Amino acid sequence: VGNQTEVVYARGYVGDATGEYNGVVTGQNLKDDRTPEELIAEAVKVATDADYVIFIGGLNKSNNQDCEDSDRKGLALPYAQDDVISALAKANKNLIVVNVSGNAVAMPWIAEVPSVLQAWFLGSEAGNSLAAVLMGDVNPSGKLPFTFPARLEDVPAHSVGEYFADRSKKVVDMKYNEGIFVGYRWADKQKKVKPLFPFGHGLSYTTFTYGKPAADKKVMSAADQITFTVTIKNTGDREGQEVVQLYISDKKSSLPRPVKELKGFKKVKLAPGEEKEVTFTIDKEALSYFDDSQHAWIAEPGKFEAIIAASAADIKGVVPFELK
Structure with a gap:
C-alpha cells in the first residue's frame, strides 16, 4: 500500500x-x-x-x-x-x-x-x-582499510609465517617471516595472490572517471616538493564521494621495497556530472625507506612513479618522476 x-x-x-x-x-x-x-x-x-x-x-x-x-x-x-x-x-x-x-x-x-x-x-x-x-537515502562512500583475502592460505602469516602462537606461555614470540610485505604489499609481491577485495576498494551508487594525472615537475631534489594533480568526474546520476589514493613506487632500491606504498588519499564529493581536481603534494619523506643498518630514513636518488588509484588493484594512472 x-x-x-x-x-x-x-x-x-x-x-x-x-x-x-x-x-x-x-x-x-x-x-x-x-x-x-x-x-x-x-x-x-x-x-x-x-x-x-x-x-x-x-x-x-x-x-x-x-x-x-x-x-x-x-x-x-x-x-x-x-x-x-x-x-x-x-x-x-x-x-x-x-x-x-x-x-x-x-x-x-x-x-x-x-x-x-x-x-x-x-x-x-x-x-x-x-x-x-x-534504501538509497545515503550513498555509501567508504573504502576498505585492509585487504580481504580470498583464502587463509593467501595470508602471509600462514603461507610463510608461524601461526598460531602458543598462548600457554607467558611470553609469546612471533616471527614475522613476511617482513614488510603485509596486506596489499603481499598481494602486489605475489602477483598470483588475488584478494577477495583489495585494500582501498569500495563501491557506491554512482560512478567516477579519472583523468590523466600530471606532475608539476619531472625531477625533484631532496629539498623539493612535488605535486600530482588528477581530475575526478562523477559520471552517474547521484551525488557521491570518491576516495582517491596516491601510491609511490620506487623503481630501484638498495633494500627490498614493496611494489608500491600508499602515501596519501583524499575524499572528494561530487554532484552528478561535476568534476574536481584532486592534488597531492609530497616531499622526500614519501620516497624514503628505513635502513636498519644505518638506523635512518633514506631517500635514495633514482626513478620513481606516482600511482593514482581507486584501490590497490585499480590503478587509474601513473606519473614517472626522478629524485636527484
Missing part, C-alpha cells in the same frame, strides 16, 4: 545463544531447538516469496571471533552462515548480504550474490544507518 514495505523475518541460523559479552548479558532468549536444516528451510521458504532478501550476519564478540583474548581459527563465517547464504542465493537472486564484522571474512558464495554491504560494528544506530544505505 503506497510506499509501505512488508518485512518478513526468518532466523536462518543460531549464533551465540548466551547473549553475553564481557559479563554483560542482553537478557534475550536466543535459544532455538530447531536443527540447522530446519532453520535454513524456513529462511528459504520466506526468501522464495520475497521481492528482495537481506541476510544480516557476520562475526560477534565471542571467543575466536572479533574478540580481544583469542585469535580467529580461520576466515570462514561462524555458525555455518555460508550454508545459509548459499541456500538463499539459490532461492532468490535479489539477495543482499550485510556483513557485520571488524575483520575480513571469506566469501565462498561471492559469485552467487549480487551485492555485499560491509557494515563493520555500527553501535546503537546500526538499524537506522543500514536502512538509510539499503
Whole structure:
C-alpha cells in the first residue's frame, strides 16, 4: 500500500545463544531447538516469496571471533552462515548480504550474490544507518582499510609465517617471516595472490572517471616538493564521494621495497556530472625507506612513479618522476 514495505523475518541460523559479552548479558532468549536444516528451510521458504532478501550476519564478540583474548581459527563465517547464504542465493537472486564484522571474512558464495554491504560494528544506530544505505537515502562512500583475502592460505602469516602462537606461555614470540610485505604489499609481491577485495576498494551508487594525472615537475631534489594533480568526474546520476589514493613506487632500491606504498588519499564529493581536481603534494619523506643498518630514513636518488588509484588493484594512472 503506497510506499509501505512488508518485512518478513526468518532466523536462518543460531549464533551465540548466551547473549553475553564481557559479563554483560542482553537478557534475550536466543535459544532455538530447531536443527540447522530446519532453520535454513524456513529462511528459504520466506526468501522464495520475497521481492528482495537481506541476510544480516557476520562475526560477534565471542571467543575466536572479533574478540580481544583469542585469535580467529580461520576466515570462514561462524555458525555455518555460508550454508545459509548459499541456500538463499539459490532461492532468490535479489539477495543482499550485510556483513557485520571488524575483520575480513571469506566469501565462498561471492559469485552467487549480487551485492555485499560491509557494515563493520555500527553501535546503537546500526538499524537506522543500514536502512538509510539499503534504501538509497545515503550513498555509501567508504573504502576498505585492509585487504580481504580470498583464502587463509593467501595470508602471509600462514603461507610463510608461524601461526598460531602458543598462548600457554607467558611470553609469546612471533616471527614475522613476511617482513614488510603485509596486506596489499603481499598481494602486489605475489602477483598470483588475488584478494577477495583489495585494500582501498569500495563501491557506491554512482560512478567516477579519472583523468590523466600530471606532475608539476619531472625531477625533484631532496629539498623539493612535488605535486600530482588528477581530475575526478562523477559520471552517474547521484551525488557521491570518491576516495582517491596516491601510491609511490620506487623503481630501484638498495633494500627490498614493496611494489608500491600508499602515501596519501583524499575524499572528494561530487554532484552528478561535476568534476574536481584532486592534488597531492609530497616531499622526500614519501620516497624514503628505513635502513636498519644505518638506523635512518633514506631517500635514495633514482626513478620513481606516482600511482593514482581507486584501490590497490585499480590503478587509474601513473606519473614517472626522478629524485636527484
